[in-house]
Amino acid sequence: MHVVVASNPTARFGRSEPVGALVAERIADLGHRVQHIAALDFAGQLEQTRFAMIGADALVVVGGDGMVHLGVNIVGGTSKRLLIVPAGSGNDFAAGLALGTTEQVIDSLEALLASVPDRVDLVRIEHPDGVALAAGIVSVGFDADVNVRSFRFTRVPSRVRYQAAILATVLRPRHRAFRVTLDGGAERTWRTLIAAISNNRTFGGGIPIAPSADLRDGRLTAVFADELSYPRFLLVLAKALRGRHAADPRVHIVDCETAEIASDETVTVCADGEIVGRLPVRCTVMPGALQVLRIR
Numbered sequence: 001m002h003v004v005v006a007s008n009p010t011a012r013f014g015r016s017e018p019v020g021a022l023v024a025e026r027i028a029d030l031g032h033r034v035q036h037i038a039a040l041d042f043a044g045q046l047e048q049t050r051f052a053m054i055g056a057d058a059l060v061v062v063g064g065d066g067m068v069h070l071g072v073n074i075v076g077g078t079s080k081r082l083l084i085v086p087a088g089s090g091n092d093f094a095a096g097l098a099l100g101t102t103e104q105v106i107d108s109l110e111a112l113l114a115s116v117p118d119r120v121d122l123v124r125i126e127h128p129d130g131v132a133l134a135a136g137i138v139s140v141g142f143d144a145d146v147n148v149r150s151f152r153f154t155r156v157p158s159r160v161r162y163q164a165a166i167l168a169t170v171l172r173p174r175h176r177a178f179r180v181t182l183d184g185g186a187e188r189t190w191r192t193l194i195a196a197i198s199n200n201r202t203f204g205g206g207i208p209i210a211p212s213a214d215l216r217d218g219r220l221t222a223v224f225a226d227e228l229s230y231p232r233f234l235l236v237l238a239k240a241l242r243g244r245h246a247a248d249p250r251v252h253i254v255d256c257e258t259a260e261i262a263s264d265e266t267v268t269v270c271a272d273g274e275i276v277g278r279l280p281v282r283c284t285v286m287p288g289a290l291q292v293l294r295i296r
Helices: 017-029 042-055 065-075 092-096 102-107 109-113 142-152 158-171 230-241
Strands: 002-007 033-037 058-063 081-086 118-127 130-134 137-139 176-182 188-192 195-198 220-225 251-256 258-262 268-271 274-278 281-292
Touching: 002 017, 002 042, 002 065, 017 033, 017 058, 017 102, 017 109, 033 042, 042 065, 058 065, 065 081, 065 092, 065 130, 065 281, 081 092, 081 102, 081 109, 102 109, 118 268, 118 274, 130 274, 137 142, 142 158, 142 268, 142 274, 176 195, 176 220, 188 220, 195 258, 220 258
Parallel strands: 002 033, 002 058, 058 081, 081 281
Antiparallel strands: 118 130, 118 281, 137 195, 137 268, 176 188, 176 258, 195 220, 220 251, 258 281, 268 274
16 A cells, blocks of 8 residues: 655644654555655645645544644545544544544554545535635634634744633634525624534534534534623633533524635634635535544
8 A cells, every 4th residue: 555644743842743753664564655744834745745645545644633634635525545643732633533542543553554444524615715625623713813823923932822822812802793604594694703613523622612513414513602792702611611602592503514604804714723714715514525544
């Protein structure tokens, strides 16, 4: 089998850099042809990995949700398989698949590469600058603001950059007005801090934003909150951290197959913790579009 290993040398603030090389070595020892790519920037990693996958059978991504995002944008919707070695600071998609720890996955590489692929859903995101795929959560609210801030905090040490971005966003949250259409129904306007289209249950390293979401049900889960005062926002956020926000009457959770979101403001769209574009977007479920290798 021809296998491409793509790893993020900056995952877990650099502590995961040796993991990619170890995974490539283990797979080569199993008798497979291996090509290892470890670029420092996302764009370079995407370009090099996509080119390498032209003649390959399977892609192994080593890192967190950002590397999963890279992987699904290369093999999503194709017959090629994805194997995830969770080695990032945020491994929400891997957790949703119950893959286990980094060490458990590495110890099971032989069985994983020989396993029958499990098909899971993806999200197709159409935006003004193109099309992207997502594995987990598409966000235009609080989480997107956190991600954008973390990318801008270049002078903050990488070890605490995301936490600093969360704190800055909590201290100065921003309501935005969104025009939302679900499954072609009536357009509704929400002025909100919380707006996400979910394929997976969690984001941000385990926050259960969509407790009822299922990776295999052919549906997406839209999560929106009403306009909130600052104390109410803190209360809903505290509930969301524990997955208890679904019962709050100010939070609306709706299953759908298609979600369209627009705004009169310029709003950045994030998916799987990566910036993918800007509003307006049309998110559509792609049932069973990803063939992922896992032991069931």
